[in-house]
Amino acid sequence: MPKVLITDNIASEGIELLQKNVPTDIKRGLTPEELVDIIGDYDALVVRSETKVTSPVIEAGRNLKVVARAGIGVDNIDLDAATRAGIAVVNAPIGNTVAAAEHTLALMLSLARNVPQAYASMKEGQWQRSAFMGIEVRNKTLGIIGLGRVGSEVARRASSFGMRLIAFDPFVAPDFAARLGVTTMTLDELLPQADFITLHTPLTPGTTKMINKEQLAKMKPGARLINVARGELVDEDALLQALENEQLAGVALDVFTNEPPGDLPLLRHPRLMATPHLGASTQEAQREVAIEAAEQVIAVLNGQPARNTVNAPFVPPEVHAILAPYVPVASMVGRLLTNMARGQFIGVTLRYQGEIATHNTAILKAAALVGLLSPVSGEVVNMINAPVLAQQRGLQITEQTSSDGLEYASLISATLHTTGDDITIAGTSLRDEPHLVRVNDYWMDVAPSTPYLLFVDNQDQPGTIGAVGTVAGRRNINISFMEVGRIAPRGQAMMVLGVDDPISADALDEIMALPQIDNARVVAM
Numbered sequence: 397m398p399k400v401l402i403t404d405n406i407a408s409e410g411i412e413l414l415q416k417n418v419p420t421d422i423k424r425g426l427t428p429e430e431l432v433d434i435i436g437d438y439d440a441l442v443v444r445s446e447t448k449v450t451s452p453v454i455e456a457g458r459n460l461k462v463v464a465r466a467g468i469g470v471d472n473i474d475l476d477a478a479t480r481a482g483i484a485v486v487n488a489p490i491g492n493t494v495a496a497a498e499h500t501l502a503l504m505l506s507l508a509r510n511v512p513q514a515y516a517s518m519k520e521g522q523w524q525r526s527a528f529m530g531i532e533v534r535n536k537t538l539g540i541i542g543l544g545r546v547g548s549e550v551a552r553r554a555s556s557f558g559m560r561l562i563a564f565d566p567f568v569a570p571d572f573a574a575r576l577g578v579t580t581m582t583l584d585e586l587l588p589q590a591d592f593i594t595l596h597t598p599l600t601p602g603t604t605k606m607i608n609k610e611q612l613a614k615m616k617p618g619a620r621l622i623n624v625a626r627g628e629l630v631d632e633d634a635l636l637q638a639l640e641n642e643q644l645a646g647v648a649l650d651v652f653t654n655e656p657p658g659d660l661p662l663l664r665h666p667r668l669m670a671t672p673h674l675g676a677s678t679q680e681a682q683r684e685v686a687i688e689a690a691e692q693v694i695a696v697l698n699g700q701p702a703r704n705t706v707n708a709p710f711v712p713p714e715v716h717a718i719l720a721p722y723v724p725v726a727s728m729v730g731r732l733l734t735n736m737a738r739g740q741f742i743g744v745t746l747r748y749q750g751e752i753a754t755h756n757t758a759i760l761k762a763a764a765l766v767g768l769l770s771p772v773s774g775e776v777v778n779m780i781n782a783p784v785l786a787q788q789r790g791l792q793i794t795e796q797t798s799s800d801g802l803e804y805a806s807l808i809s810a811t812l813h814t815t816g817d818d819i820t821i822a823g824t825s826l827r828d829e830p831h832l833v834r835v836n837d838y839w840m841d842v843a844p845s846t847p848y849l850l851f852v853d854n855q856d857q858p859g860t861i862g863a864v865g866t867v868a869g870r871r872n873i874n875i876s877f878m879e880v881g882r883i884a885p886r887g888q889a890m891m892v893l894g895v896d897d898p899i900s901a902d903a904l905d906e907i908m909a910l911p912q913i914d915n916a917r918v919v920a921m
């Protein structure tokens with residue numbers, strides 16, 4: 397029975413859902429060493445942003461199948477290590493979007509009106525009105541860096557305040573931005589124009605310290621900066637300087653490079669407002685992300701695909717229905733290639749034809765590589781790590797598409813290039829079953845329903861089939877079906893036999909010794 401470990405503060409609805417389905421332990425506040433010590437007992441780990449799922453944790457998690465993040469950012473999880481280990485990483489990318497956007501606006505208005513400073517002064521028994529004169533946000537320019545889910549929701553809400561909206565996000569279409577009433581531009585154009593700047597990009601190598609001394613100097617003097625994304629996006633020392641030299645009128649931070657930030661000098665600055673990573677902390681958001689994370693853990697533990705797997709090809713639901721029947725086809729094609737290969741692998745050419753070729757075929761590539769590498773890998777190979785393992789082995793993967801499916805609705809063909817002969821296998825899906833339709837130059841139609849397939853290269857001559865059948869019969873090998881592909885009558889041919897019993901090396905030698913037979917191979921399916 398699999399076991400789940402929760403190490404951060406997850407909403408009760410998610411915990412209950414997990415506990416109803418699978419034994420679940422809750423252990424908060426573990427040190428990194430304690431987590432490494434116990435993770436080996438668990439099949440799934442559920443976290444928020446506090447637990448650091450580092451590569452030592454992944455390596456110690458020898459039973460782990462899934463790490464679930466009840467929230468958006470997965471920068472606390474070593475994705476590469478998880479991918480290499482074939483562990484799915486899932487997140488809950490929608491549930492806390494509005495919470496993060498609303499918190500951003502709360503911070504923006506608080507910055508504009510000095511709410512926390514005024515509150516602190518009243519708590520100290522003072523009544524200072526002129527000291528906390530604010531500004532209006534109406535008619536001010538809001539610069540949004542990262543116009544994704546949270547950034548867009550901020551834009552929608554800020555627009556109702558009568559703000560002018562500009563954004564830097566080179567990865568969204570200007571049309572999309574225009575529909576939100578946002579003008580996109582370069583970062584250099586945005587910085588000097590914005591009265592308020594708000595950050596909403598993920599933490600990546602490209603966004604780390606994207607707001608540094610140089611960028612701060614380009615900002616409009618007296619601008620205000622809000623960060624509800626990730627602390628590492630900003631150089632905290634440079635930020636303190638920009639407050640001290642009055643380049644910035646105010647800064648509001650929900651996130652920090654180190655959390656908790658400890659005795660950070662920046663925190664003591666009077667025009668610095670801070671909240672302890674509360675962007676996602678609403679009852680509504682926490683309920684939603686906890687349920688979303690729990691549902692995905694249960695799906696993965698039941699061998700089903702999860703909705704938001706961060707480290708596997710994403711397939712939209714409508715496309716999933718079209719591609720799903722071809723996943724076992726791709727995997728069958730890959731497995732057959734490996735089992736029939738002679739010589740050192742060099743690379744694979746994958747061809748997608750017909751309807752499947754009009755969609756993103758990443759999931760089919762992953763499935764073909766699972767089939768190709770599973771028989772020759774000591775480690776678990778699955779849709780998550782197969783592309784990485786292929787890359788590690790230096791295999792050249794080429795993909796081709798064509799709208800012509802020949803006589804099939806869709807066809808997957810793969811050629812394995814080796815230091816020996818190249819091998820081509822093609823398959824399709826018929827009545828929801830994978831069918832093998834081509835081996836090298838031979839076309840056929842085989843639904844491999846037996847545990848073994850016997851491939852026999854032979855001369856198409858009377859008596860050949862009978863001779864092979866006689867050997868099988870004498871050795872008590874049960875043949876379920878047989879199919880012959882041939883290039884021309886009495887020419888070169890290939891027999892494919894579906895057999896229920898293993899074929900020993902001895903039996904294979906006997907078949908190969910028959911006069912009409914050039915070669916014979918058994919493949920376990």
Ligand SMILES: NC(=O)C1=CN([C@@H]2O[C@H](COP(=O)(O)OP(=O)(O)OC[C@H]3O[C@@H](n4cnc5c(N)ncnc54)[C@H](O)[C@@H]3O)[C@@H](O)[C@H]2O)C=CC1
Pocket residue numbers: 468469470489492493496541542543544545546547564565566567568596597598599600602603624625626650651673674675676677
């Ligand atoms: N403080 C909190 O509690 C919360 C923080 N977050 C954080 O907010 C951030 C954004 O989340 P979402 O909007 O859901 O992500 P998203 O993926 O929907 O949007 C991110 C946007 O940033 C853009 N982007 C990526 N690299 C960029 C670059 N170098 N320059 C400019 N734009 C770039 C992307 O094109 C995308 O449009 C994440 O870091 C997330 O972890 C999210 C929820 C709560």
Ligand SMILES: O=C(O)C(=O)COP(=O)(O)O
Pocket residue numbers: 444445446466467468469470492673674675676677
């Ligand atoms: O979802 C995110 O990216 C967040 O930053 C929220 O973090 P949390 O779940 O509150 O620790």
